[in-house]
Amino acid sequence: MRNSLRALRSAAGWTQEELGRRLGVSRQAVNALETEKHDPSLDLAYRIAAVFGLAVEQIFENPHG
Known part of the structure; x- marks a missing residue:
């Protein structure tokens, strides 16, 4: 599913690890x-x-219009 997650995370100045902590998931899941x-x-x-x-x-x- 297309998303703007990378752009939003970058704009917030967060690493994948930081976003993962905030969400309760791993850095690999964010990636x-x-x-x-x-x-x-x-x-x-x-x-x-x-x-x-x-x-x-x-x-x-x-994805369904």
Whole structure:
């Protein structure tokens, strides 16, 4: 699923490790999300949105149009 996670993380000045700590996941999980090798669970997508203060739709592109 296309997302703007890398750009948001970079704009916040966080490393993948720092974002992972804030989300309760590993640095490797953050990398997999940023490179679109893994789609987040609904719970994780909402945690990501909360960390950045955005709606889920502002971070993740709807693959179904």
